[in-house]
Amino acid sequence: MTTRVLVPSGVLGLGFDSAALAAGVATHPDIIAIDGGSTDSGPFYLGTGTSKYSRAACKAEWKQLMQAREQAQIPLVITSCGTCGTDSMVDWMLDITRELAVELSQSLTVATLYSEVAPGFVKQQLVNKKIQPLAPEIHIDEASIESIDHIVALAGAEQINAALATGADIVLAGRATDTAGISAMPLARGEPQGAAWHGAKIAECGALCSTNPTSGVIALEVDETGFCVWPLAESAMCTPHSVSAHMLYENADPHTLYEPGGALDVHDARYSAIDERRVRVTGSLWIASDQYTVKLEGARAVGYQSTLMAILRDAHYVTNAKVWVKRLTAFLENEISTRMGLEKGDYDVEFRLIGIDATLGELEVKVSNPSEVGVLVLVSAQSEELADELAKLINPFLLHYPLKDNEELPTFAFPYSPAQTNRGAIYEFCLNHVLVLGDPMDVFRLEVHQL
Amino acid sequence: MMKVGEQVKKIRSKNAGPFWITVDVFCGDDETYQKMNTLLSSNMIAELYRVPVETLKRFAIPGLSVLKFSFPRSVVQGGRFDRDMHGAQMSVLLAELDLALETDENKQA
Numbered sequence: 001m002t003t004r005v006l007v008p009s010g011v012l013g014l015g016f017d018s019a020a021l022a023a024g025v026a027t028h029p030d031i032i033a034i035d036g037g038s039t040d041s042g043p044f045y046l047g048t049g050t051s052k053y054s055r056a057a058c059k060a061e062w063k064q065l066m067q068a069r070e071q072a073q074i075p076l077v078i079t080s081c082g083t084c085g086t087d088s089m090v091d092w093m094l095d096i097t098r099e100l101a102v103e104l105s106q107s108l109t110v111a112t113l114y115s116e117v118a119p120g121f122v123k124q125q126l127v128n129k130k131i132q133p134l135a136p137e138i139h140i141d142e143a144s145i146e147s148i149d150h151i152v153a154l155a156g157a158e159q160i161n162a163a164l165a166t167g168a169d170i171v172l173a174g175r176a177t178d179t180a181g182i183s184a185m186p187l188a189r190g191e192p193q194g195a196a197w198h199g200a201k202i203a204e205c206g207a208l209c210s211t212n213p214t215s216g217v218i219a220l221e222v223d224e225t226g227f228c229v230w231p232l233a234e235s236a237m238c239t240p241h242s243v244s245a246h247m248l249y250e251n252a253d254p255h256t257l258y259e260p261g262g263a264l265d266v267h268d269a270r271y272s273a274i275d276e277r278r279v280r281v282t283g284s285l286w287i288a289s290d291q292y293t294v295k296l297e298g299a300r301a302v303g304y305q306s307t308l309m310a311i312l313r314d315a316h317y318v319t320n321a322k323v324w325v326k327r328l329t330a331f332l333e334n335e336i337s338t339r340m341g342l343e344k345g346d347y348d349v350e351f352r353l354i355g356i357d358a359t360l361g362e363l364e365v366k367v368s369n370p371s372e373v374g375v376l377v378l379v380s381a382q383s384e385e386l387a388d389e390l391a392k393l394i395n396p397f398l399l400h401y402p403l404k405d406n407e408e409l410p411t412f413a414f415p416y417s418p419a420q421t422n423r424g425a426i427y428e429f430c431l432n433h434v435l436v437l438g439d440p441m442d443v444f445r446l447e448v449h450q451l
Numbered sequence: 452m453m454k455v456g457e458q459v460k461k462i463r464s465k466n467a468g469p470f471w472i473t474v475d476v477f478c479g480d481d482e483t484y485q486k487m488n489t490l491l492s493s494n495m496i497a498e499l500y501r502v503p504v505e506t507l508k509r510f511a512i513p514g515l516s517v518l519k520f521s522f523p524r525s526v527v528q529g530g531r532f533d534r535d536m537h538g539a540q541m542s543v544l545l546a547e548l549d550l551a552l553e554t555d556e557n558k559q560a
Contacts, residue, residue, distance in 0.1 A: 039468065
């Protein structure tokens with residue numbers, strides 16, 4: 001058998017070439033699959049259960065995909081709805097889908113797959129020894145799990161196929177592995193597991209596996225002995241190099257990819273050009289694991305932050321910026337202690353010198369001679385009010401603090417008013433673990449809606 | 452002067468999940484790959500990024516003329532002390548590494 005998957009782009013919200021999508025629909029795919037999320041943009045989105053991309057951008061693209069689905073009469077799947085894949089983001093996509101169903105006069109069966117797991121349940125599973133650490137090991141205990149704002153389990157192909165098995169026209173899935181939505185239908189139709197997962201990994205970032213990454217749309221065809229992949233935009237090509245190099249991307253191990261239920265092994269994969277735009281891959285292996293595990297992701301608030309920004313242009317201060325920060329830091333510690341009664345452990349003030357070492361910090365080895373230096377001040381504390389108060393206390397000294405006591409007071413450039421910005425709560429990723437399941441659907445929830 | 456970035460076709464770095472950074476060195480041809488494979492040791496990369504060498508994974512991929520290094524982030528992605536969410540600027544450190552100086556230092560040592 002042969003199963004064709006059309007992948008419109010690496011993520012909903014980033015855009016794709018409409019002509020390429022139309023060309024993809026014309027190839028008679030069996031399913032359209034797109035990813036909606038990632039941890040790439042940091043812990044804020046999972047911590048708050050919100051989307052990185054604008055609703056308008058997602059809706060405009062989803063509309064095109066719903067039209068393509070209607071035309072092709074095949075299922076449409078999105079995984080990791082709304083960046084983080086929480087339950088709230090699956091419902092967000094369901095709202096968008098409802099609005100579009102009315103606008104497009106479509107009658108649809110929609111399956112929603114929820115991936116969120118309650119901290120209390122994870123705590124219990126830790127006690128039951130069903131939580132296993134991945135490298136590098138992050139310490140967790142019952143109390144720390146309790147403080148996590150959102151935990152999601154990454155669905156694999158089994159859960160996506162359970163959603164497809166409802167007969168849904170559209171599947172809106174919570175957090176899942178990047179590959180699960182693409183590998184699901186080939187696996188359900190009995191295509192070889194190695195080829196299905198390897199093909200999914202190659203196609204999961206859309207046209208990033210081609211010579212023109214921004215064109216978006218990719219076609220994947222999985223069959224009995226391997227898979228073929230090619231881009232739909234006329235300007236793009238897939239070459240054995242562009243395809244095989246994609247296994248390196250965002251992957252700590254270029255030969256092995258862990259998924260729920262096993263691992264993809266591409267040590268012996270062979271890549272060959274069918275023509276100048278299409279590549280065929282054979283020899284990918286799937287190694288089933290003894291137990292079925294799903295990866296967990298969690299994010300929690302760790303405090304509040306306000307920032308300040310000043311720019312030093314005076315050459316005397318630019319040259320001595322590090323000395324100035326050291327002196328200012330000591331001065332501020334004393335001021336904060338005497339005026340607010342706070343000790344060093346109660347808050348954190350960090351200066352980052354843009355133009356000197358803001359990106360690499362202590363790893364920086366290059367000594368540069370910038371004409372100006374941006375001073376970014378990160379003020380963190382346990383309450384929003386305190387972070388804001390501290391920033392306001394720092395404000396006049398950031399503006400005027402001299403390098404030496406007997407110097408005239410300088411006045412640096414503040415780029416806007418007010419100088420301080422309230423960033424609200426700040427978050428951190430706090431789980432790098434897998435959860436052992438007896439049945440793949442154990443922590444996942446499926447609902448079917450008629451629109 | 453023998454900066455790594457001037458010797459090879461491309462160097463990139465990226466987060467691989469919230470806990471890892473991976474650095475890909477595309478050598479471009481087999482001759483450069485053979486040379487870099489000898490010069491870019493695990494110890495050298497671990498020292499450059501200040502990570503324990505036992506946590507660093509090194510992959511030599513002759514078919515692609517690629518060397519790949521992966522290591523746990525010293526600060527978890529997006530945490531309060533993170534400076535580069537996507538870790539994509541980390542590659543610059545390796546690109547600007549002067550191998551002529553490195554080998555001189557080795558000779559002196």
